[in-house]
């Protein structure tokens with residue numbers, strides 16, 4: 001096999017790899033991007049319910065988890081949500097803010113993929129799909145890369161960029177190969193675990209949850225000192241919904257999760273007023289006017305809140321209100337990488353230059369996107385990290 005020469009080889013044609021390729025090739029470099037999948041950007045395609053929540057207007061390093069909370073500041077500060085929005089607007093893609101600064105395509109996530117492919121074609125970057133990495137090594141001349149599959153070749157390059165994501169959703173092509181490459185080159189990898197993922201419960205709790213499966217309610221969900229106020233969803237497998245996905249990234253085994261239903265609602269005042277109005281109503285009925293009815297009935301049954309409002313002392317009403325504002329549940333686990341939106345942990349940022357994403361000890365080797373120990377909240381933050389870190393490496397190679 002004849003050896004081919006490129007300035008940069010990027011492993012992974014996802015959000016981060018594409019962004020890096022665009023900026024690397026636009027600066028005149030010969031860039032090759034390879035992916036073992038048949039199509040690029042599969043996660044973009046399914047993201048945001050098919051509409052891709054492509055950024056969050058308020059994204060800063062505070063919205064990310066990492067062993068070094070400062071690491072993401074440089075890339076996020078230099079390639080901001082506004083830069084990506086300008087790109088989206090340049091391509092005439094219509095979008096809207098759904099909630100909390102989250103921007104979604106009006107039409108389809110495929111618009112974002114088409115935009116990236118168009119930018120890549122204009123920059124003159126080569127793409128090889130259904131192509132695997134067989135081997136990568138480092139020599140005086142740079143990196144020697146052996147590719148298999150449809151784009152099989154021996155390649156030498158100055159830069160090798162690892163953009164192959166984390167372990168979440170193996171069915172969609174996630175392999176965790178990036179962590180192995182980091183280890184091969186002597187970089188540390190922090191503990192990885194599933195993030196933005198539904199929480200699971202023991203059979204004792206689940207029996208009750210199944211009865212109210214499908215019920216959604218606004219809640220303040222907290223774990224330790226971290227709290228999120230968004231919707232919570234009961235499912236036949238446990239708890240899900242944005243508030244739960246958010247807190248799952250902070251939850252550790254054996255910790256309780258505290259749920260305050262309807263943040264801002266003064267349950268004691270509301271129940272006391274209902275008692276004054278009509279004391280013959282049951283507690284469950286009164287709660288059903290505040291909370292979704294099925295949830296109110298379930299809580300009344302499982303918590304033993306029987307009787308009428310008239311029979312209930314104010315002290316007991318205060319205790320009921322306190323439970324509704326601090327209901328503690330103990331998950332037994334998460335649904336794991338099978339459904340997790342992201343992988344927490346990854347390539348230790350201590351070994352990387354935050355301006356260029358280059359490995360400090362291995363010139364030319366870069367890590368970008370989800371493979372790095374930088375994980376965003378739900379709400380467009382993870383794509384913004386992919387764009388920002390991809391841009392940081394792309395403009396440095």
Ligand code: FDA
Nearest residue numbers: 012014015016036047048053164165173369370380382383
């Ligand atoms: P990404 O996973 O996108 O790309 C990695 C690429 O590398 C893939 O194309 C893969 O095939 C390839 N690859 C992997 N192993 C390989 C190997 N061994 N050899 C060759 N190629 C290999 N975020 C957000 O901000 N807004 C949203 O709306 C959503 N929605 C969402 C929905 C769902 C269902 C999921 C699973 C995730 C999201 N996310 C999200 C998270 C977001 O998708 C994620 O953070 C980014 O895709 C990460 O971008 P990367 O480019 O780092 O990895």
